[in-house]
Amino acid sequence: MAPPRRAPERERYPNIPTADNRLPGVRDYEQVDRDVIATLSPTLGWFAALGLAILALLLGIVAWTYQIYEGLGAAGYQPPVMWGVYIVSFVFWVGIGHAGTLISAILYLFRAGFRTTIYRAAEAMTVFAVMTAGLFPILHLGRPWKFFWLIPYPNWRLIWPNPKSPLVWDVFAILTYLTVSATFFYVGLIPDIAVLRDQERNPIRKRIFAVLALGWRNSDREWRHFTRAYLFLAAFATPLVLSVHSVVSFDFAMALTPGWHATIFPPYFVAGAIFSGIGMVFTIIIPIRKYFKLEHMVTINDLDAAAKLCLFTSMVVGLAYITEFQVAWMSGNAVEQEYFWNRVFGQWWWAAWIMLICNMVLPLSLFSQKLRRNTSWLFILSIFINIGMWFERFVIVIPSLSHEFEPWQWGGYHPTWVDYFILIGSFGWFFMWFLLFIRQLPVMAISEVKEIIPPKLRHAAVGHHHLTHGEVAEPRVTGTIRPAGGTH
């Protein structure tokens, strides 16, 4: 009798076990070095992209020069809207940075294996995004060359900044964040630069790498202190990343302006920051993966896991949006209710709907495993998220200022070419640094990727074969063999 016919089983991928990441397409440590070092040779496409980024930066420089000459009026500020594109972009870029620290530090503490191959690019993104964000408060100053007055230092004027001001908290938070994330980035790079030093043939580059590697020798003593220091830096960076965007949110929440004065702001901002940053990680990592042919390293499983994180943070952000409306509705405060009605149906309705659709509706597509594993969709979605998150900050800043308590205070806002050019310039500045980074330094953490590659064994080698690309890896019994990253 013929066996009963069964419906063919739907193709299913396993859920990604977080701490148990495997790279079946990578055979050994040497291949990791070869594949990552291969990304360092400049190509014509790279020069073209770098040229474009520098051109965009030049547009920004031209606009800023004009603004310094003409005064801040050139930037389209119209009372009562005295915070415009610069503050919107400041919050946007600080937010972009947050996902890098989430991936490099928080997911490290949580033992999330999928971070291993994407964290270096994400951490670089953090450093460059914070460098970009830091420019905007300076651009927003009438006399930008006096920006250092915000730092408390002994001076002949005998004047000190007010430590109760959110703007001073910002200075401490952003400078600490920039310093700590740059330090974390560089410390993680030291063993990888040592690999470049040892593999490089060009004497000038070898010398530069030798200086940057600080004489790192991969000795047990170095690794012992390195893994400890790395763990403590991750432990510091974790509360730091939560504090930084909380402090940025205080810039708004400490004011009495409708739509801003809410206790929900710190968690709302942190979730939004991480969401926007993950969007930017996809925007960056998907082309890198394809262009450098690193599909066997940044696996589709890694992207799937990151997409789940994106979906989760999108839902947190969506919940925050809805909660804001609910709080306004239940507050009984007519000004607050009027403001939130105006947000979605008033003069800035289009910005609010861009925000809601890009950040709340479109990411729901990631409930589908098929779409989570579709890199083209992830890339397209990431662009929508970037746009949506920029508009989220626009919706926070502009409608509140243009629609305060009294109708006679209400006004409009029209950004000028200076605002747009500086915004374009900020993308140019960010991508210029990022493009320089991906061709000069390893875009993937070589030593950490090696941690997830099974080491060569003399005794257990019998019967073992290296897996070819795409083959499903079975858990290997390797006795006491385990990588030593972090906690001991």
Added chain:
Amino acid sequence: MQGVLGAFAEIDATVEAIQDLRKKNFGDITVYTPTPRHELEDALDAPKSGVRRFTLIGGLLGVTFGYWVAIWISDYWPLVVGGKPVASWIPYTIIGFELMVLFGSLSTVFGMFALSRIPRLTMTVGYDPRFSHGDYGIWVVAGADRVAEATDVLRRHGALEVRNER
């Protein structure tokens, strides 16, 4: 410094060689590995890293300085509002926290550098570029009378290459 350097392709062979060398009372052993592995640490039985002390001291100094500078500024240039105290610890916690993270992180890195003895200007003896690539290395400090014994141990455990250096 005189000693023997052995390069190994496999981790289990490296671990066995370390254990054997320690059994034979070779005290000063340095192991090179392209990525940190627990089994090498276990074989060496090295003490815990002291980086944590730097982290603690840096963090405590940072938080103290953060509160202190904010309180000092408030007292130096008092902005009295509604008769409330000029120094308010709640907002100053932000400055205290940020400086704790800043000083704590920087002193952690300083501690790591100091304890690992980097930056190092010269590579000295007992290193090979292959140790950052894929192979493991063992550098044993041995006087002229024990060089032969150390070489023998490394060879017996399957070293790809053994060489004397000074």
